[in-house]
Amino acid sequence: MNIFSKFSLVAAWLLCAANVSFSSNKSPHLNVAASTFSIQPEVGALSEHSRTGALISAVYGDIKSTMVLLEEHENKLCFFTSPLDIERGPLHDTIVSVLSTILEISPSAIVTTTSHSHTNPYLHLDADNVPTPNDSAAYKSMLLANDFLMKLQKSASDLVSRLQPATIEWGKAEENRITYNRRGRDFVTGKSYFIREEDRLALGEGYRGLIDPDATVVLFRSIDDNKVFAAFTFFTGHPVAAYNPENLISYGQFPQDANDMLSAYFGGIPVAFLQGPGGDINSKHMLTGTMEQAKELGKLLGETFIVAAKKAKPSVRSGLTWQRQSVHIPLEHLPDKQTLLADLKEIDDFVRRADKGDENTLSCVGMNFPKALSPSYRGRLVSLVRPWYEWALTQYEENRLHMVPRSMPMQIVVARFGDVGFTGLPFEPFVKTGLKIKEETVLPCVLACGYTDGRFGYIPDASAVDDREYMSGAFRYMHLNSSDDEDQTADEERSFIPKRSYSGPGFFPPYRAPGADEAAAAAIRILNEFAR
Numbered sequence: 001m002n003i004f005s006k007f008s009l010v011a012a013w014l015l016c017a018a019n020v021s022f023s024s025n026k027s028p029h030l031n032v033a034a035s036t037f038s039i040q041p042e043v044g045a046l047s048e049h050s051r052t053g054a055l056i057s058a059v060y061g062d063i064k065s066t067m068v069l070l071e072e073h074e075n076k077l078c079f080f081t082s083p084l085d086i087e088r089g090p091l092h093d094t095i096v097s098v099l100s101t102i103l104e105i106s107p108s109a110i111v112t113t114t115s116h117s118h119t120n121p122y123l124h125l126d127a128d129n130v131p132t133p134n135d136s137a138a139y140k141s142m143l144l145a146n147d148f149l150m151k152l153q154k155s156a157s158d159l160v161s162r163l164q165p166a167t168i169e170w171g172k173a174e175e176n177r178i179t180y181n182r183r184g185r186d187f188v189t190g191k192s193y194f195i196r197e198e199d200r201l202a203l204g205e206g207y208r209g210l211i212d213p214d215a216t217v218v219l220f221r222s223i224d225d226n227k228v229f230a231a232f233t234f235f236t237g238h239p240v241a242a243y244n245p246e247n248l249i250s251y252g253q254f255p256q257d258a259n260d261m262l263s264a265y266f267g268g269i270p271v272a273f274l275q276g277p278g279g280d281i282n283s284k285h286m287l288t289g290t291m292e293q294a295k296e297l298g299k300l301l302g303e304t305f306i307v308a309a310k311k312a313k314p315s316v317r318s319g320l321t322w323q324r325q326s327v328h329i330p331l332e333h334l335p336d337k338q339t340l341l342a343d344l345k346e347i348d349d350f351v352r353r354a355d356k357g358d359e360n361t362l363s364c365v366g367m368n369f370p371k372a373l374s375p376s377y378r379g380r381l382v383s384l385v386r387p388w389y390e391w392a393l394t395q396y397e398e399n400r401l402h403m404v405p406r407s408m409p410m411q412i413v414v415a416r417f418g419d420v421g422f423t424g425l426p427f428e429p430f431v432k433t434g435l436k437i438k439e440e441t442v443l444p445c446v447l448a449c450g451y452t453d454g455r456f457g458y459i460p461d462a463s464a465v466d467d468r469e470y471m472s473g474a475f476r477y478m479h480l481n482s483s484d485d486e487d488q489t490a491d492e493e494r495s496f497i498p499k500r501s502y503s504g505p506g507f508f509p510p511y512r513a514p515g516a517d518e519a520a521a522a523a524i525r526i527l528n529e530f531a532r
Helices: 008-013 089-103 136-162 196-205 253-265 291-310 337-355 377-382 385-398 430-440 488-495 517-530
Strands: 030-039 056-062 065-073 074-081 110-114 164-174 179-181 184-185 190-195 215-221 229-235 249-251 271-275 281-284 321-331 407-417 418-423 443-449
Touching: 030 136, 030 215, 030 229, 065 136, 065 253, 065 271, 065 321, 074 089, 074 271, 074 321, 089 110, 089 136, 110 271, 136 407, 164 229, 164 291, 215 291, 215 443, 229 253, 229 291, 229 443, 253 271, 271 443, 321 517, 337 377, 337 385, 337 517, 407 517, 418 517, 430 517
Parallel strands: 056 249, 074 110, 229 271, 418 443
Antiparallel strands: 030 065, 030 164, 065 074, 164 215, 179 281, 184 190, 215 229, 321 407, 407 418
């Protein structure tokens, strides 16, 4: 039970109509406030991204969260950004409860979006299972959660008093030195594969593939003293340098380091990072990188953010408008029974060999694995997809194929403030989906983001729905704790998020074209309406 579960979201919803577009162009500026706070875990605390129970072995600096409140008349929108996993689950629910109560705004007006760092501490928020000091790891994680909650409440309480009239500026610069497209294509077999670090180096240090190189900065400048007092930054790429799931650390990764540089450039202002569609975009040095290499990526991006800030131009448009929109991602039929049985046989053989330490366990059921991971860990990753195959076979055996869902409902958030468009997708989009949104929207600056208000995992674009490498085939790892009811309310859809479970009902079949581009089309339509 969440510590803040007794907060009533129903009352907060009545303060503002949900799932409705708000729009006004009556004033030349917005009122804006921003605040940053930080927490710092201890070595030995729980980690967010452990599949083995591994604890945090080293701590490199603090973990910073930033909120930005936009207000025009009665219309408000609050962004909460962090490296932490804030887009779903108890931490998400707590943040929304606290902010909606203190700021007196609807939960629908709160956007939670993460940089998706893989090197985060876990915050223990379960009031029904309070650990004792004897349970050192969980106790440290509870103390960290308490620190987070105290600072969240204080920052939220101070936010309204910080509101001030502001103009909006935006600038872009190109950063192509720190990321690469991690979806390769074998020209002999035609199959896709995950380009791990050893594969990237084999392709040559200059390999990038299709990436989004835009490093975008949105600045809020005070009407009163003409100084920049808050900013958004945007970039696309998994922050996974100096990350290894078998040796976990705590580190804010290149987005936080880059934000710190931009913040210092403007005298210590709050800066909120927005992560682009990085589903198939990696930072360099995954699983093998040193802290020096990881920090260098942050330095490079920070320098580019400063270049973008120096090129910033004022928005021509004014006003704040936003909307939450329901979309349905189409799903394909299940593979045939013979294919499922053959894959199960391959899985069992792979896991058996991995458990024995066989180093030749590098590929299975369309996925490939790096040598940097131990065979036993590779076997664990493969064993996690086995329940999906069992579920799929059960649909055949129990004549339930007609009950397999053909679409996945979810909700996206779309906003415009000044010339700047924002799209928040509740999954890990591929870069083509983000580029589609940016290229087909008439606004001059578009922040097309994933990892926002939900976690449906990787959803490929139309060109990748038939592939089965880790990202395109990650539906096999997902288990959803909800129904495919098209009549869900907005609040219910906001809660339609994956559950960390791998058995029972709730699995779903592969994606069908246009895949994530179905959400992109909805975002493009709304953004272009907002631009009129």
